[in-house]
Amino acid sequence: MRPSPSRRPAVAATLAALVLAAPGLAGCAAMEPPQVSATGVDTLVSPLTTLDARDWSTTLDHPDLALDAVRSFDDGSTLQVAAGSVQVGGVATTALVDTAADGSTTTRLVAQDVEGNVWWLGLESSADPASDWLAGEDGAQAGLLLPASPRRGDGWATAGAGQAGESVSTVIATDAQLTLLDGAYSGVLVIETVDADGDTERQYYEPSLGLLAFTDGGVVVGAVDVLGAATG
Numbered sequence: 001m002r003p004s005p006s007r008r009p010a011v012a013a014t015l016a017a018l019v020l021a022a023p024g025l026a027g028c029a030a031m032e033p034p035q036v037s038a039t040g041v042d043t044l045v046s047p048l049t050t051l052d053a054r055d056w057s058t059t060l061d062h063p064d065l066a067l068d069a070v071r072s073f074d075d076g077s078t079l080q081v082a083a084g085s086v087q088v089g090g091v092a093t094t095a096l097v098d099t100a101a102d103g104s105t106t107t108r109l110v111a112q113d114v115e116g117n118v119w120w121l122g123l124e125s126s127a128d129p130a131s132d133w134l135a136g137e138d139g140a141q142a143g144l145l146l147p148a149s150p151r152r153g154d155g156w157a158t159a160g161a162g163q164a165g166e167s168v169s170t171v172i173a174t175d176a177q178l179t180l181l182d183g184a185y186s187g188v189l190v191i192e193t194v195d196a197d198g199d200t201e202r203q204y205y206e207p208s209l210g211l212l213a214f215t216d217g218g219v220v221v222g223a224v225d226v227l228g229a230a231t232g
Contacts, residue, residue, distance in 0.1 A: 041154040044117060047141035051089045051121075054113040060094045062118050062146055064189055065110075066210035067096075072224045074181065076101030079211065088121040089136040100127075108145075109134070116148030120158055133159075143167075146205075150174055150189055158193060167195040178204050178212060180222035185212060 048054065070080040082095035086109055093109040100106075109122035121142045122134040135142035143159040155170040172190040179185070189205040204213040204220075213222040 041144070041147045041151070041156055044144060044147065044156070046119075046144035046156045047159060048119070048135070048143070049141060051091050051135060051142060054117075054119070055115075056091050057112045057114050058092060060110065060112045060118070062112060062116060062148070063207040064146055064150075064205035064210065065096075065118060066208050071211065071226070073213075073221050074224055075216065075221045077221070082107070086122075088134050091121060093121050110145055117144060118146040119143065120145040123159075144169075146191075150191070167193050169193045172202070176204070178206075180213060180226075182222075182225050185209075188212065 045053070067079065067081055070078050072078050078099045080097055080099075082097050085092040086095055087093070088109055088111075091111050093111045096108045096110060098106045098108070104127040105125070106127075107124040108120060109124070110118055111121055112118050119142045122140075123132060125131050133140040141159070144156045145158060147154060147156070150171045152171050152174050155168065158167045158169050170192050172192050174189050175186070176188040176190045177184065177186055178188045185204075185206050187206060189207075191203045191205070192200060193203070194200050200215075202215045203211060206212055209226055211223065212226060213220050215221070
C-alpha cells in the first residue's frame with residue numbers, strides 16, 4: 001500500500017533529524033580532500049618553451065650520469081665527456097660524446113638545473129648532420145633527460161616539437177637487477193625512450209656508476225669493466 005501523502009513530510013523530517021544528530025556527519029559533503037604538493041617530475045614542464053624557465057647550475061653531478069673516464073661498451077662504442085663547455089642560448093652545456101665502432105660520433109649537449117634535473121639542449125651527429133638541433137633555434141626546445149629523483153611511472157618529453165629526434169621517456173624501474181659480463185648490479189634505474197619513428201631504446205643506470213647498458217634493436221649492449229674502473 002502506498003503511504004499517505006500527508007505522512008511523507010514526517011518521514012523526511014525524521015531522516016533529517018537523524019543526519020543532523022549523527023556526530024561528524026553534518027558538513028561531510030562540503031569537506032574537500034587534502035591538498036598534496038606536487039613533487040619530482042610533476043613540478044616540471046618539458047619541453048621548455050624558453051631556457052630562462054630554469055635556473056642553471058655550472059656543474060653536472062647527477063649520480064646517474066657519473067662519468068669520469070671513457071666508458072667502453074661491448075659493441076665497440078665509447079662514451080665520454082668532452083673537455084670544456086658549449087654555450088647554447090647563454091647556458092653552458094656539457095658535451096657527452098658517443099663514438100660508434102665505425103668512428104662516427106653523436107654529441108648530446110646537456111645541462112643541469114639547480115634542482116638537479118638534467119636537460120637535453122642540443123644534438124650533433126657526424127653521420128646525420130640533418131638531425132642536428134640546438135634549443136632556441138628553428139623551433140627546437142630543450143627537453144628533460146633525467147629528473148633529479150626518478151620515480152617509477154614518471155614520463156616526459158625529452159626533446160621539443162619542431163626538431164629531429166623528438167622522443168618520450170618513461171621510468172620503467174628504479175630498483176632493477178642487471179647482469180653484465182663483468183658482474184651483477186642491483187638498484188638499477190631503467191628508462192625507456194620511444195622516438196618519433198616509434199623505435200624504442202632502454203637505458204640502464206646505477207647511481208655513482210652511471211650508464212651501465214642500453215638496448216640496440218632489442219639487444220642489450222653492456223659497458224665493459226665498469227666495476228674494475230670504479231675500484232681501480
